[in-house]
Amino acid sequence: MAKRKATITSDDDTPESSQASKRARTADSDEEVVEVHATPQKRERKPTINGKQKAKVHSDEEEEEEEDLHHDDERNEEDEKKFEDDHGEAIRRKLEQRRNTIGGIAEHGIIESVEMKQFMCHPHLTFTFGPQINFIIGHNGSGKSAVLSAITIALGGKANTTGRGNGLKSFVREGQHKAEVTIALKNQGEEAYKPKEYGKSIVIRRNFTRDGSSSWKIMSKDGTLISTKRDELAAICDHMNIQVDNPMNVLTQDAARQFLSASHPSDKYKFFLRGTQLSQLSEEYDTCLDNINQTKKVLHQKKQVIPDLRAAFKEATARFQEASKAREQRHKAGELKKELAWAHVAAKQEEMEAKFDDLAKAQRRLPRIEAEVETAESQFRLASEEVERYEKEHAELGNIDHLNDQRNELQEKIRVNKNQLNDFRNDEKAMNSSLTALNRSIKDYDAQIAEETRRLEAHTQAKRDEINRRLEAAKEAVTVADSRNKEVIEKKRNKVNEQAEIKGKGQAAENQKNQLQERITECQTMITRCKEQEKNSLATYGHDIKGILQSISKMHWHGETPIGPLGMYVKLKDRNWAPLLRAQLGSLMTSFACTDARDRQHLKRLFDQSKNFHVNVIISERDLFDYSGGEPRGDVLTVLRALDAEYNQYRQAYDSLTKEINALTALERTAYETLRTAKTAHAQLQEEANEEMPAGISGLQNAKDEAEAEKASIMKQFTNLAKRKNTINEQQSGLLTEQNGIKQQIQNFEQLRGTITAKVVDAVSDRLEAQKNHQFYQNKLKVEQKGVAEIEGIANTLQEEFTTWTERAEEFCPRVENPRKVVEVQRLLTSVEAALEERERRHGATVEEMTIEVNKAKADLDNVERDLRSLAALNNALKRSLLLRLDRWHEFRRHIALRCKLVFQCHLSERGYYGKVLFDHVNQTLQLKVQTDDQTLTQGRDKDPRSLSGGEKSFSTICLLLSLWDSIGCPIRCLDEFDVFMDAVNRRISMRMMIDTANASDKKQYVLITPQDMGNVQVGNTVRVHRMNDPERGQGTLAFS
Template identity: 50%
Template sequence: MAKRRTVIDSDNEQSGQEGSSSAVKRPRLDAEVEDRSQHRSSKSKSKGKGKAKDDNDILNDIRVDDDDDIATVRDAHAEEDEGAQERFEEEHEESVRESIRQRNRHQGGVAKFGIIEAVEMHQFMCHKYLTFKFGPQINFIIGHNGSGKSAVLTAITVALGGKATATGRGNGLKAFIREGQPAAEVSIHLKNQGEEAYKHDLYGDSIVITRRFTKEGSSSYKIKGKDGKLISTKREELSAICDHMNVQVDNPMNVLTQDAARQFLSSSHPSDKYKFFLRGTQLSQLSEEYETCLENISQTSKVLMRKKEAIPDLQAHYKEVLTRFEEASKAREQRHKADELKKELAWAHVASKQDEVTEKATEVHKLQQRIPKIQRSLDEADTKFEAATAAVQTYDREHENLGNIDHLHERKKDLTETMRTNRTKLSELKADERSISDNLSNTKSAIQKMESRLEVEKARLAEYSRSKQDELNQRLQEAILSVQAAETDLKQSTELIRDKGEEADSLRRQGDGVESEIQTARNAVMGLQEQIQRCTEQKNNSLAPYGRDIKKVLERIGGMRWHGQKPLGPIGIYVKAKDRVWTSLLRNILGGHMASFVVTDGRDLPVLKKLLRESGNPNTSVFVSEVDLFEYRDGEPDPKYPTVLRVIDVTDEFVLRILINQAKIERTLLAPTRKAADDLLSGLNGGGQCLTADLWRVQRFNDGGGQSQPMQPLKPGDPRSLLFTGENPETQLRYWREKAADAEKTLHELNSRLDEMRDSYRKMQREIEERKAWMFPRQRRDIDRQLNELRATRDSLQTEVNDNVPVETSGLDEALREMITEKESFMAQFESIAEQKAVIDRAQEPLLKELNDVKKQIDAFGDRRQEAQAQITQAAEQRLAAQSEQQYWAKKLRDEQKKVQDAQEQLDVVQAEFENWTAGAEQYCARVDNPRKVQVVQRNLDSVQAALKERERRQGASVEEMTAEVNRARTALETAQRDLKSMASLNRALKQSLRLRLEKWHDFRRHIAFRCKVVFQYHLSNRGYFGKVLFNHHDGTLQLRVQTEDLNGTQGETRDKDPRSLSGGEKSFATICLLLAMWESIGSPIRCLDEFDVFMDAVNRRISMKMMIDTANSSDGKQYILITPQNMQNIHVGPTVRVHRMSDPERGQGTLAGGTSAA
């Protein structure tokens, strides 16, 4: 039998047009149900021989469904509005995500029944004997390739009655018998505890199922209790156990082999994935069973249609004999009966109107009962809004009270500069210390030489030659003067280079400052040019200050349909400044609101935001607010104080309320200057805040303190500069062009000044380079060489004088004393430098401590400001949400009150008609209790009156003969009608039942598919991926799209990957995510998965393992058996995890240890 299409809706996220072509037939079914109800309500009672149903009513009341009706049941949900699917997902998405979060925080319990306690294998596949004892929640089976891990899943499938082909390991049971053995046996122990245990009195706490199969092809079962007693050997008992425990051994999602897991994503077609989804969730089984029911109902309907075709002949015969009988026996009663029917008809109309009054009164009562509940919701929303508003105001005050820390930054700068200066001094002192140390060493050496020489000179004094001494002294004096001149020249050049370098540095710093001024001036020129361009645009487009293409945006808004009123905006077209003195301040505090729009229904917000983004205005604000023209004057200060509201004109009352709610314009005080603001606040009790026209924010606290903060002025190119001008575009354009000319002039002057400074700097650099060229590097060596030669000549002459000319020992003594004095001087300088270094070191310590304290204060202030800003943002969002909720309930209350009023007016009209009809009926005749329906009475009255006109034509047999013939005809007709009606009613009941079951089936599929989408996305996010599960129920396809982190990081645009294009690790990870999502939808307590991580890298495997362990821990009553060839290193396992390690590939291992909680 071909499987029919049972899908209702389409989850196809790629095309919104598919599945919308065929007509929905559900309205036809509703009309048929209503038609049957009308026929049932129009039945009339038979009164023995003189009473019978109207033939047409009887025939119409027996309705048999034709093939179109059966097709209607099939196709009642073949199409579904895509918008309804989107609304369904929007309504349930948050609840599904919340359930996932709650589940992740929940520790799942251990199943009382249905999980595997142990598995035993004898001569099975590669194992001579092997046994496992599984943990109740998570079990990992690890081992090298070829160790026989997959045999465990095969044994579980075979023991629970699964097909051999489902394991992917062989075509028959004989393939599982160990080579060289005649038979194999597998046993499985199922937990059987708790209140829902299966036949606990027979089996006890465990059910042991043993399956034995031989090479000859025979297979047998033994089902035992915990005590080993044999209970049954029937396959039906095993099926009953699996059904009771919801163990679905042939379900591909319960036991997924490694071949199926490897090929699932890479090679399966979208339709195969969809069939896999239906099979795994058991929806396909229900669909096939419902198809069978529909076919049977269709066949029954065809049989009933053939039987119905015979009813008119029986009705015609009965009508014929009944007419003859009535003509013979009831002619005398017709007139009296007509009179009674007229009376009944009058009171039937009254009863009908009374039913209508009761229905209207019930409707009014139900509507009135809804009002208090809505009012309570509105009161709660008002309370939330007031609390949110108070929170925003509190956080605003706290943020403003933080003040600023400019003094700390200044102190930090001063301390840093001071410490840098001290370090420079220390470096200079260390250099001086090294120089003094060298000089001290030279002086000590010279003293020793001088003392030795003094002794020698005293001995040679007698041999001194006067004439030779004069010549040597003259040459010595010339050498000394040459040395002094060279040293003086070198010193002057060094000092000149240093002075010129300092002047060049000063000039360079001045040039840097001028360059900064030039950049500022250049930015100002560019901003003014942008402003001139905006003014030019404003000349042709008055809406230019409010954004790009605002005129086109307004035209599109006017041509669209909105849930609420047409969006209002930009707000700035309704606001004008009264006095130019306040325009700069107004641009600063209200400029951000002037380009905003307002919608009255929250559903219009995303539509308008999208429209603004498309027009190039993504940052334009959109407020959501109902049109509430509330009274605001109670919140204004004394009239003598200027406020923002009092210095502007707002032409729209709704816009005025928006600015009051968003910017507090009715209570924000203004002053022309900072001093005036300070004086104004000083006269107020309790302090407050005031804004000034010269852009200062002045604040005074309750304790008398206060602070003033400058407000950031607008940059020249800021679009808000065009607001509140109050001038025509020509005047503004002229103003900005004059400012641009001034700015360009300033820029030119700065450039000229910079060129002059650069010339001076280059000239000074040339002088320095010339000096350096003379001194450095080779020239300096030449100078040093010449100086050294002069010094050597001087020393040589001095030596010659000392050798050849006797000297006065008093001169040498004087030189020795000078050297000793110079040595003592160096020692004193050395001690002085050491003291200076100690003083600087001591001074650095408190400076460093203070600098660290200042840095900590700056960091702490930044943290407080950031925290305060976050609190303000969060409170503002909560206030907006509370305001939307308040507006929603206010509108809801008005709507419900209008409904009550309308229903009450309808009730009054119907009540008046009922009273008039009752008075008329009482005048016509006495009251008739329990009258029949108006249609029934009218039909009988027409029939009686027609019979009166034809009474003279009555002829035929006797009354007794006619009575017998009428009885026979009536019996035959009623028997056929009763049988046909009962079968048709049964068939309709079956069809209605099937329709309800199909609706439930579609609801199940919708919920399961949607939860699968959400859970799949949630698991992918653990790896930083993003993906989608695309269901197309109309075409029966399931597609995956995965966006990996490499796409996010390297490509310019996001693009989803098909699973076949994923890497091995990514594909395996996506498989795990999809399986975990689908496992959410099945009720079986066992989940088995083979070699899920064979292609995974370390990162994907670690995340997948953690994700699977977390999912298993949060699942109630579920057991996981997972096989992997990898080890469990770097994987955290808890007490709920049991790891079973297989031995290296060896055939013939014995009992495997029960496992531990870690590998």
């Protein structure tokens, strides 16, 4: 029989892991296998395996062993008859007993469910199988055969064994890129496979695509991924004895037709060998025989090397004996080497003693350096104490914060008094102006009284009435103006006091701020900012204002384009108002303005992106501001009149913020001028009235008197003002004197602190010098100590080397007293060794090399002889083992064949037929002889299967298949379209027979596919029928009946 050949397949057809570990389980139970006992057979002719003689490797020494290796397969009729008589009856009893019993349900190795996604014609199809018998029925084209293909693909079978395609990509549903097949195997009982990892079910999922890639996922029942390796799948199938590539286990549609229609006996015999896996065992035994023969060749070649090795050993021995004459001279060299060893020891002892002398000198220098270190350390300690003493004095001085606070408080009081004195001077100027106006008015009243006296007679009564009316109106205006003037004076006095108080607090806070924030970094920041402002006028308003303006000009706005910062469009007409307007409007100068509220968020986003978080956005229309609240007269200076604004809308914004200060200055003066004007008008009217009636003179006199009274009042106010001014001047003088005293105290403190600081600096300098000296001597001490340690280390090393050399020299040879110098001994040794080398040069090798050569030749000869003996013994053991296995193989084949014959006859009897199976193991043929119920018409002769009808032939073949299944140990049997050629009668009997056989089988699962209906077949609880829908190519999970 030809040996198996190694093949390389594509990814679609990658073979499963080696099946060498699998062996056919040729019986349904161990009890039946025990009944077959191997009996030694006579070896009369040259042995064959499966009827084919193996080629022999002839050698004169191994001919007799070759005769023992081969076995004769030709069995005579007597031997076959005797074997059938010995074992046939026992097998019949077993079959009869099993017929009346129902087999048990397998606990592991059977299929629980199959799921297909995008596989062949099924987008999604699921089967849940029963534990014993499963029929899959349906019309042609419904996709029944896809189930067997899915089982084969999921369990790692080759794609071409399904008869449905040459690669995995042919199983992907049309129009799809990938497919998935999932199969669940039962995993229970004592023989479960890794039950702790997988549980009661093993789920095997295989994914593959059209481009040929494929992968496995082997999971537990709960979906936990255990492995993705193909070796794990092979181990599972091997453990459960699942043989998915065995044509007898999974008989596809094409294989079933081929088996049913096969007419040649050799084809049936091949099915028989492959199904029972006897062919696999035969091929492996052939391989073993080839290896044994190859080992014989190697042994024969090694035997031919032994004479050469023996000759080499003799030659090496002769050369060694000739070279041994130089041993005497070598003895002399050995004595010189001993003396040389002790000469080296003596030299090392001298070196060691010299180094210990150096160590003693270095150790004597250490005390002097340590004394210098202590002196430097004492000086450093004294210097440190002096520094601490001066620092303590400096700390005890304390600080002058309270003096600075007093000085700042006095400065604030002095500044407030200066402001009050300035206000007093302004009030004096105002009073002087008022006195001048009153004096002028009194003079005018005197002139008018004289003039009225002259013109008294010239006026009429009607004019006097008109003058009286106007006089009353003027009086009323004077009253209103006087009231307003008093109100303004009172407000001014309150504002001045409030201003003084706020200025005092602000100045105190400013002084404190200047003391706390006077840092170099802030100054540098201000300098940098000023430089930037000199280069960029926009830098004052924020960061990257120029870029923001460019972005504003490019963007689209709901209203008019926003404008800002507002400080760019405002100019101050009079610089005298700059401090006041900066305090009131300074924060507004960096703001921007827009006319539409929707543009506000866009502006704020620009400012946030450039980190200008302080910029405000004002929403205002471009109209003139609202004057509904009233506007001062044109001669009154307001904020809007003090500024020159480019856009009206920003004038409105300024107005809204400055309504509280719509008159900047001279409000009192304006009110006073209004009062004076009203009084003058009143006086004129009085004069006119006096022209008409005598009482006018009296009115002028009253006006004069009022002016005189007002003058007296102003003089009284002036006197009080002078008193207050003198009081403030006296206070100011005292404050200045107190300020000078505090300044002198601060100056004295600074001088004292400077003196102590200078002492601290000098003491620190002295301590630093002492510290340097101390560090210098410490470093010097460390260097010296390091040198001592190095010398000590070298001396200890030399001492250790001396001890080691002495010990080695003592181990090498006894002590040699008073050895010569190393140089002298080395010269003599070199001379002797040169003579030895000359002798060795003549012989081609040294004595040591010759010794090694002799030992090596001896070892090579011994190793080869030992290897030959061990290999020969191993090869003989392998031969004996192979002979035993061949005997057992023949016994298996004969037993399986006999069992097949008897089971076949049993199944034929179900139909009333009689027949037998004829095995010719020499010619490798299997023939069926069937005698049907019309045997009387054929004179009782056995029919050849070719002469049977289609139904009879299919029935007979089914009987043969069932008999072969009875000899296979796999727990799964699959058969597709087994009844394609049967009539109704044969089909009914075959179905019943298959159901009965399946029920009697122990722990086996059957999956049978038929396109016929199951209506006329009685099924029991052990049978589950799966009905396929009509071919629509779109079904999902099947509905089971």
